[in-house]
Amino acid sequence: MPARLTILDDYQSVALTSAEWSRVSTTYEIDVETEHIDAEDALVERLADSEVVVAMRERTAFPAAVLARLPKLKLLVTTGMQNASIDVAAAAAQGVVVSGTQGSGRxxxxxxxxxxxxxxxxxxxxxxxxxxxxxxxxxxxxxxxxxxxxxxxxxxxxxxxxxxxxxxxxxxxxxxxxxxxxxxxxxxxxxxxxxxxxxxxxxxxxxxxxxxxxxxxxxxxxxxxxxxxxxxxxxxxxxxxxxxxxxxxxxxxxxxxxxxxxxxxxxxxxxxxxxxxxxxxLPHIGYVTREVYATFFGQAVEDVLAFLDGSPVRTL
The missing domain is CATH 3.40.50.720 (NAD(P)-binding Rossmann-like Domain)
Structure with a gap:
């Protein structure tokens, strides 16, 4: 079985069409979650086999307690270069790389x-x-x-x-x-x-x-x-x-x-x-445009490929 990459909170089911994932899919089985997972146990169960997680903004929290229950996690990609929902220090202590992308414009x-x-x-x-x-x-x-x-x-x-x-x-x-x-x-x-x-x-x-x-x-x-x-x-x-x-x-x-x-x-x-x-x-759509999603998911792909090459980019 290939390693797994999970994309979280893809409410509009557009993550895979907003960027070119073909090079990533040669290494990872890509799993897309379109519904928000609120309960910690359910989130951990869904991500138990994921080596890479792509998180959309601050929709899903990754405190130290959750990270500790995800021993297979190696790379956590967040859209944007700041994410208050991720305990970056805890991730680093666990050896998890946290990378980001550029943010939204106007x-x-x-x-x-x-x-x-x-x-x-x-x-x-x-x-x-x-x-x-x-x-x-x-x-x-x-x-x-x-x-x-x-x-x-x-x-x-x-x-x-x-x-x-x-x-x-x-x-x-x-x-x-x-x-x-x-x-x-x-x-x-x-x-x-x-x-x-x-x-x-x-x-x-x-x-x-x-x-x-x-x-x-x-x-x-x-x-x-x-x-x-x-x-x-x-x-x-x-x-x-x-x-x-x-x-x-x-x-x-x-x-x-x-x-x-x-x-x-x-x-x-x-x-x-x-x-x-x-x-x-409104349902938190301030940054939700085709142009921003192309940046978010396109650079998420770049982050994953850079990680696989051993040279992570845009790390938090």
Whole structure:
């Protein structure tokens, strides 16, 4: 029997058509899992014979406890060059090579702007009404002149600012280390955290998830927002306190929200967010484009071939 390579969380069944795997298949039997495996025992059982695992972003966690139960694992490939769900130190101690790929481009920023437009003009609600036989029943708002508050002005935040400025929005930003000079270089005004939440018509989250940013936006921040304000999160779910967000949406402290990320993914069917009419829910598709998948899986193939040649590349 050839050694096994398992591709995890291929929800759209496109991993094998997004790259050329023929050279890999001469060494490995390729096993593709299209459903998410949440239970640790089930995951370990599925991967017991896998020498190589290709993981999609942070969909499946590989803490030390899981890695220790996978003695045959030699190479773990993650899409992107950062993955908070993998214990890289534990993998190294076990002799498992962890390699990555390049990340996404402007896809997340583009989706963020699409979500802002949907919130402003009720696109999804009106589309649903039309399919049900209805006609006009909502009134939108103009983006020109509205204030967009960016929590974080890194690469994605700066790209969102560029798009928002094209719509003639006023863009402000805050993060713990943001300087006025750096903000100004992107056509953005740096403000303090309180001002951002008090004055922004739209707040969009663009900081990475770390121990410092977990719960960064909670009840205190959401209580500051102006009437009619919206929240957009395309970064990571736990940056926004989920209970505080749910309450703000239920009592209309927030006019609405658009979310692409959650504390638990896939979002459980029983999650109360699914029952709210003032929130747009997307299944973490910010980076899900044909171009990104071609990069992810194409470079995953390169990582596997480099590992087989004894010269691993893009190691974490």
């Amino acid at each position: 896809e997340v920023a583009e989706l963020t702007m699409a979500m802002i437009l949907n919130l402003a003009r009720n696109v999804i609600a009106e589309d649903r009404s039309m399919h049900e036989g209805g006609w006009q029943h909502t009134i939108g708002v103009r983006l020109e002149g509205k204030r967009l508050g960016l929590v974080g002005l890194g690469k994605q935040g700066a790209w969102v600012a560029e798009l928002a400025l094209a719509f003639r929005m006023e863009v402000v930003a805050w993060s713990p280390n943001l300087t006025p000079e750096r903000a100004a270089s992107h056509g953005v005004t740096a403000v303090d955290k309180e001002e951002l939440f008090e004055t922004s018509d739209f707040v969009s989250v663009h900081v990475p998830l770390t121990e410092d940013t977990r719960g960064l936006i909670g009840a205190e921040e959401l209580a500051l927002v102006k009437d009619g304000a919206f929240l957009v999160n395309t970064s990571r779910g736990p940056i926004v306190d989920s209970e505080a967000l749910l309450m703000a949406l239920m009592v209309d402290t927030l006019a609405g929200a658009a979310l692409d990320v959650y504390d638990v993914e896939p979002l459980p069917a029983s999650d109360p967010l699914r029952k709210l009419s003032n929130v747009i829910l």
